[in-house]
Amino acid sequence: MKLQTVIPTLALALGHSLALAAPPPVDPAMLELADKSRCLTCHDVDETVRGPAWRDVAKRYRGKPEVEETLVTKVYEGGGGVWGNDYMSANKRAGIDNIRILVHWILSLP
Ligand code: HEC
Numbered sequence: 044m045k046l047q048t049v050i051p052t053l054a055l056a057l058g059h060s061l062a063l064a065a066p067p068p069v070d071p072a073m074l075e076l077a078d079k080s081r082c083l084t085c086h087d088v089d090e091t092v093r094g095p096a097w098r099d100v101a102k103r104y105r106g107k108p109e110v111e112e113t114l115v116t117k118v119y120e121g122g123g124g125v126w127g128n129d130y131m132s133a134n135k136r137a138g139i140d141n142i143r144i145l146v147h148w149i150l151s152l153p
Pocket of ligand 1: 128
């Protein structure tokens with residue numbers, strides 16, 4: 044192989060392994076909104092805390108956009124029974140509009 048072809052191939056391979064090693068980046072504005080809305084006391088994007096990791100939520104409902112509004116209502120009013128024995132208390136103070144934005148973002152997480 045010529046050097047001109049080896050270098051891009053190496054760069055590509057390196058890029059792939061980096062992409063596998065680190066989870067895809069997260070929109071900082073959304074994290075800030077989640078923090079302000081007090082979601083992060085029970086949730087993390089990548090890890091299960093009291094509530095499920097948000098990437099797991101995205102995975103569970105991938106290809107089912109019809110659940111979005113149901114999830115918005117559940118986050119707003121609280122609920123349980125899907126991920127284990129714990130219960131999510133109501134998040135009314137976060138406001139339905141913020142919850143709608145957050146749930147839409149959570150469901151779109153890669
Ligand atoms: C007091 C802890 C707590 C807080 C605060 C909290 N959650 Fe949760 N959340 C949970 C638990 C526990 C579950 C799992 C409920 C279940 O098993 O049905 C959950 C589940 C969820 C789910 C998945 C629901 C389902 O039916 O699959 C979403 C989406 C979610 N939370 C988003 C949010 C957002 C957005 C906020 C902030 C506005 C938030 N949560 C705040 C504890 C919390």
